[in-house]
Amino acid sequence: ETGVTQTPRHLVMGMTNKKSLKCEQHLGHNAMYWYKQSAKKPLELMFVYSLEERVENNSVPSRFSPECPNSSHLFLHLHTLQPEDSALYLCASSQGGGMAEAFFGQGTRLTVV
Amino acid sequence: AQSVSQHNHHVILSEAASLELGCNYSYGGTVNLFWYVQYPGQHLQLLLKYFSGDPLVKGIKGFEAEFIKSKFSFNLRKPSVQWSDTAEYFCAVNERQAGTALIFGKGTTLSVSS
Numbered sequence: 001e002t003g004v005t006q007t008p009r010h011l012v013m014g015m016t017n018k019k020s021l022k023c024e025q026h027l028g029h030n031a032m033y034w035y036k037q038s039a040k041k042p043l044e045l046m047f048v049y050s051l052e053e054r055v056e057n058n059s060v061p062s063r064f065s066p067e068c069p070n071s072s073h074l075f076l077h078l079h080t081l082q083p084e085d086s087a088l089y090l091c092a093s094s095q096g097g098g099m100a101e102a103f104f105g106q107g108t109r110l111t112v113v
Numbered sequence: 114a115q116s117v118s119q120h121n122h123h124v125i126l127s128e129a130a131s132l133e134l135g136c137n138y139s140y141g142g143t144v145n146l147f148w149y150v151q152y153p154g155q156h157l158q159l160l161l162k163y164f165s166g167d168p169l170v171k172g173i174k175g176f177e178a179e180f181i182k183s184k185f186s187f188n189l190r191k192p193s194v195q196w197s198d199t200a201e202y203f204c205a206v207n208e209r210q211a212g213t214a215l216i217f218g219k220g221t222t223l224s225v226s227s
Contacts, residue, residue, distance in 0.1 A: 004156075033214055042117065043203065043217035056214060090157065092215075101147075102215055104157040 003027040006091050006105035013081065014113055021076040021108045023091030030095060032074040033102065034066060037088040049074060081112045115140040117204050119218035126194050126225050134189040134221050136204030146187040147205040147215065148178055157203065163187065164209070174198070196227045 004025045013019050025032065034046040048056035049068040063085075065077040074091055088107040094100035120135040138144065148160040161172025168180040178189045187204060201222050205215040 035217075040122075040219065042219045043215075045214050045216065048214045092157075101159050101162060104149075106156040 004091060004093055004103050004105035006089075006108050008108060009106065010109045010111075012111045012113060013078065015081060015083075017081075018077070018079040020078065021089055021091075021110075023074040023076075023105055025072055025074075025091075025093040025103070027093060027103060028095070029093040029103070030071055031093060031100070032068060032071075033092040033094075034074065034076055035090040035092065037090055037107065043090065047076075078110075081110075083112050086111045115144075115206060115208065115213075115216045117206055117216055117218035119202075119204055119221050121221045122219070123222045123224070126223070128196055128225055128227050129193045130225075132189070132191040132194050132198075132223070134202055134204075134223070136187045136189065136218060137185050138187070138204075138206045139185065140206065140208065143209045144206045145209050146178075146180060147207075148172065148176070148187075148189050149203045149205060149217075150200050151203065151220075152200045160189070160202070194223070194225050196225050199223060199225045 007022045031050045033048050036044045045058050046060045047066040052068050063080050067075040088109050090107045091105045092102040094102045116139045118137045146163040149157045150160045151157045160176050161170050163170045163180045171177045176191050178187055180187050201220045203220045204218040207213045207215050
Protein backbone atom coordinates (compact mmCIF):
# COMPACT_ATOMS: atom_id res chain seq x y z
CA GLU A 1 0.00 0.00 0.00
CA THR A 2 1.62 3.24 -1.14
CA GLY A 3 -1.03 5.75 -0.17
CA VAL A 4 -1.91 6.21 -3.83
CA THR A 5 -4.94 4.25 -4.99
CA GLN A 6 -5.98 3.83 -8.60
CA THR A 7 -9.28 2.48 -9.90
CA PRO A 8 -10.10 0.48 -11.82
CA ARG A 9 -7.13 -1.87 -11.90
CA HIS A 10 -8.10 -3.21 -15.32
CA LEU A 11 -10.23 -1.63 -18.04
CA VAL A 12 -11.22 -2.85 -21.47
CA MET A 13 -12.94 -0.30 -23.67
CA GLY A 14 -14.01 0.06 -27.25
CA MET A 15 -12.76 2.87 -29.42
CA THR A 16 -16.06 4.72 -29.22
CA ASN A 17 -16.44 4.46 -25.44
CA LYS A 18 -15.92 7.13 -22.82
CA LYS A 19 -14.38 6.08 -19.53
CA SER A 20 -12.48 7.65 -16.65
CA LEU A 21 -9.52 6.57 -14.57
CA LYS A 22 -9.43 7.64 -10.95
CA CYS A 23 -6.52 8.29 -8.63
CA GLU A 24 -6.68 9.17 -4.97
CA GLN A 25 -3.76 9.95 -2.69
CA HIS A 26 -3.88 9.84 1.09
CA LEU A 27 -0.46 11.37 1.72
CA GLY A 28 -1.30 15.05 1.91
CA HIS A 29 0.77 15.78 -1.19
CA ASN A 30 0.26 18.84 -3.36
CA ALA A 31 1.41 17.54 -6.75
CA MET A 32 -0.05 14.71 -8.82
CA TYR A 33 1.00 13.14 -12.09
CA TRP A 34 -0.19 10.84 -14.85
CA TYR A 35 2.34 8.59 -16.56
CA LYS A 36 1.88 6.07 -19.37
CA GLN A 37 3.88 2.84 -19.24
CA SER A 38 4.12 0.89 -22.49
CA ALA A 39 6.19 -2.19 -23.14
CA LYS A 40 9.82 -1.49 -24.05
CA LYS A 41 9.40 2.27 -23.72
CA PRO A 42 10.28 4.68 -20.93
CA LEU A 43 7.53 5.82 -18.62
CA GLU A 44 6.03 8.78 -20.43
CA LEU A 45 4.98 11.79 -18.41
CA MET A 46 1.52 12.91 -19.52
CA PHE A 47 0.26 15.54 -17.11
CA VAL A 48 1.40 17.33 -13.98
CA TYR A 49 -0.83 19.08 -11.51
CA SER A 50 0.54 21.26 -8.76
CA LEU A 51 -1.81 22.81 -6.23
CA GLU A 52 -4.68 21.61 -8.42
CA GLU A 53 -3.47 23.55 -11.46
CA ARG A 54 -2.13 21.86 -14.56
CA VAL A 55 1.49 22.87 -14.92
CA GLU A 56 2.63 20.49 -17.60
CA ASN A 57 1.02 18.80 -20.56
CA ASN A 58 3.46 16.73 -22.54
CA SER A 59 1.87 17.00 -25.98
CA VAL A 60 -0.77 14.46 -25.06
CA PRO A 61 -3.60 13.95 -27.59
CA SER A 62 -6.87 15.61 -26.68
CA ARG A 63 -8.59 12.23 -26.39
CA PHE A 64 -6.97 12.20 -22.92
CA SER A 65 -8.42 14.84 -20.63
CA PRO A 66 -7.20 15.23 -17.04
CA GLU A 67 -9.12 16.70 -14.15
CA CYS A 68 -7.92 17.57 -10.67
CA PRO A 69 -10.89 18.67 -8.53
CA ASN A 70 -8.84 18.85 -5.33
CA SER A 71 -5.37 18.00 -4.10
CA SER A 72 -6.30 14.42 -3.24
CA HIS A 73 -8.00 13.35 -6.47
CA LEU A 74 -6.92 13.12 -10.07
CA PHE A 75 -8.91 11.80 -13.00
CA LEU A 76 -8.04 10.90 -16.56
CA HIS A 77 -11.03 11.05 -18.86
CA LEU A 78 -10.77 8.90 -21.97
CA HIS A 79 -12.74 9.12 -25.20
CA THR A 80 -12.37 7.76 -28.73
CA LEU A 81 -9.11 6.04 -27.90
CA GLN A 82 -6.99 4.04 -30.32
CA PRO A 83 -5.58 0.52 -29.85
CA GLU A 84 -2.08 2.00 -29.48
CA ASP A 85 -3.31 3.74 -26.33
CA SER A 86 -3.42 0.37 -24.61
CA ALA A 87 -0.92 0.58 -21.75
CA LEU A 88 -0.51 0.78 -18.00
CA TYR A 89 -1.50 4.22 -16.74
CA LEU A 90 0.24 5.22 -13.54
CA CYS A 91 -0.69 7.94 -11.13
CA ALA A 92 1.87 9.44 -8.77
CA SER A 93 1.97 12.12 -6.13
CA SER A 94 4.66 14.12 -4.37
CA GLN A 95 5.02 16.96 -1.94
CA GLY A 96 6.33 19.72 -4.16
CA GLY A 97 8.52 19.02 -7.17
CA GLY A 98 12.27 18.86 -7.47
CA MET A 99 13.41 17.45 -4.18
CA ALA A 100 10.49 15.21 -3.59
CA GLU A 101 10.14 11.49 -3.86
CA ALA A 102 7.17 10.45 -5.98
CA PHE A 103 4.82 7.75 -4.73
CA PHE A 104 3.10 5.64 -7.35
CA GLY A 105 -0.18 3.80 -7.50
CA GLN A 106 -0.43 0.28 -8.88
CA GLY A 107 -1.78 1.53 -12.17
CA THR A 108 -4.74 0.86 -14.42
CA ARG A 109 -4.13 -1.68 -17.18
CA LEU A 110 -6.06 -0.28 -20.15
CA THR A 111 -6.88 -2.30 -23.24
CA VAL A 112 -8.53 -0.57 -26.18
CA VAL A 113 -10.31 -2.93 -28.56
CA ALA B 114 15.27 18.12 -23.27
CA GLN B 115 16.29 15.76 -20.53
CA SER B 116 16.66 12.08 -21.31
CA VAL B 117 17.71 9.00 -19.41
CA SER B 118 19.44 6.01 -20.96
CA GLN B 119 19.55 2.56 -19.44
CA HIS B 120 21.87 0.44 -21.49
CA ASN B 121 20.83 -3.00 -20.35
CA HIS B 122 17.37 -4.10 -21.36
CA HIS B 123 17.45 -7.53 -19.73
CA VAL B 124 20.03 -8.86 -17.29
CA ILE B 125 20.10 -12.48 -16.18
CA LEU B 126 22.14 -13.46 -13.14
CA SER B 127 22.54 -16.35 -10.75
CA GLU B 128 22.05 -15.82 -7.03
CA ALA B 129 25.09 -14.33 -5.28
CA ALA B 130 26.37 -12.72 -8.47
CA SER B 131 27.20 -9.04 -8.41
CA LEU B 132 24.99 -6.55 -10.19
CA GLU B 133 25.65 -3.27 -11.92
CA LEU B 134 22.99 -1.54 -13.98
CA GLY B 135 24.00 1.43 -16.06
CA CYS B 136 22.20 4.76 -16.18
CA ASN B 137 23.24 7.89 -18.02
CA TYR B 138 21.33 11.11 -18.29
CA SER B 139 21.59 14.11 -20.54
CA TYR B 140 21.08 17.43 -18.85
CA GLY B 141 23.55 20.19 -18.20
CA GLY B 142 22.05 21.59 -15.02
CA THR B 143 21.72 20.36 -11.48
CA VAL B 144 19.63 17.25 -11.18
CA ASN B 145 18.20 14.88 -8.64
CA LEU B 146 18.65 11.19 -9.43
CA PHE B 147 16.54 8.21 -8.48
CA TRP B 148 16.32 4.48 -8.89
CA TYR B 149 12.89 2.89 -8.68
CA VAL B 150 12.04 -0.81 -8.63
CA GLN B 151 8.89 -2.57 -9.78
CA TYR B 152 8.47 -6.13 -8.51
CA PRO B 153 6.13 -8.38 -10.50
CA GLY B 154 2.54 -7.27 -9.99
CA GLN B 155 3.48 -4.44 -7.65
CA HIS B 156 3.73 -0.68 -7.81
CA LEU B 157 6.85 1.34 -8.51
CA GLN B 158 8.76 2.04 -5.34
CA LEU B 159 11.84 4.07 -4.52
CA LEU B 160 15.13 2.20 -4.08
CA LEU B 161 17.38 5.18 -3.48
CA LYS B 162 17.90 8.80 -4.41
CA TYR B 163 20.67 11.32 -4.76
CA PHE B 164 20.20 15.03 -4.16
CA SER B 165 23.61 16.28 -3.04
CA GLY B 166 26.58 15.41 -0.85
CA ASP B 167 28.27 12.01 -0.84
CA PRO B 168 28.01 10.69 -4.41
CA LEU B 169 27.75 7.14 -3.13
CA VAL B 170 24.23 6.60 -1.87
CA LYS B 171 22.85 3.57 -0.14
CA GLY B 172 19.29 2.42 -0.51
CA ILE B 173 17.06 -0.35 0.67
CA LYS B 174 17.79 -4.08 0.35
CA GLY B 175 21.55 -3.64 0.01
CA PHE B 176 21.48 -1.55 -3.15
CA GLU B 177 23.76 1.41 -3.71
CA ALA B 178 24.40 3.83 -6.53
CA GLU B 179 27.25 6.13 -7.41
CA PHE B 180 26.81 9.53 -8.99
CA ILE B 181 29.69 10.41 -11.32
CA LYS B 182 29.06 13.95 -12.48
CA SER B 183 31.76 13.97 -15.15
CA LYS B 184 30.19 10.92 -16.78
CA PHE B 185 26.56 11.96 -16.26
CA SER B 186 26.07 8.52 -14.74
CA PHE B 187 24.22 7.05 -11.79
CA ASN B 188 24.85 3.31 -11.89
CA LEU B 189 23.07 0.94 -9.54
CA ARG B 190 25.02 -1.82 -7.79
CA LYS B 191 24.49 -4.71 -5.45
CA PRO B 192 27.36 -7.03 -4.42
CA SER B 193 25.26 -10.19 -4.17
CA VAL B 194 21.81 -10.52 -5.70
CA GLN B 195 19.01 -12.71 -4.44
CA TRP B 196 16.15 -14.40 -6.25
CA SER B 197 13.81 -11.85 -4.67
CA ASP B 198 15.61 -9.06 -6.54
CA THR B 199 13.93 -10.21 -9.76
CA ALA B 200 12.14 -7.06 -10.91
CA GLU B 201 12.26 -4.17 -13.31
CA TYR B 202 14.56 -1.30 -12.40
CA PHE B 203 14.07 2.28 -13.55
CA CYS B 204 16.48 5.17 -13.39
CA ALA B 205 14.90 8.63 -13.20
CA VAL B 206 16.02 12.24 -13.09
CA ASN B 207 14.49 15.62 -12.52
CA GLU B 208 15.74 19.16 -12.65
CA ARG B 209 16.39 20.37 -9.14
CA GLN B 210 15.86 24.11 -9.58
CA ALA B 211 12.68 23.92 -11.59
CA GLY B 212 11.20 21.12 -9.56
CA THR B 213 10.11 19.26 -12.65
CA ALA B 214 8.48 15.87 -12.77
CA LEU B 215 10.57 12.72 -13.03
CA ILE B 216 11.86 11.62 -16.42
CA PHE B 217 12.44 7.87 -16.60
CA GLY B 218 14.66 5.51 -18.55
CA LYS B 219 13.23 2.50 -20.40
CA GLY B 220 13.94 0.20 -17.51
CA THR B 221 16.06 -2.90 -17.06
CA THR B 222 14.52 -6.27 -16.33
CA LEU B 223 16.60 -8.29 -13.87
CA SER B 224 16.03 -12.03 -13.68
CA VAL B 225 17.81 -13.87 -10.89
CA SER B 226 17.89 -17.66 -10.93
CA SER B 227 18.27 -19.66 -7.74
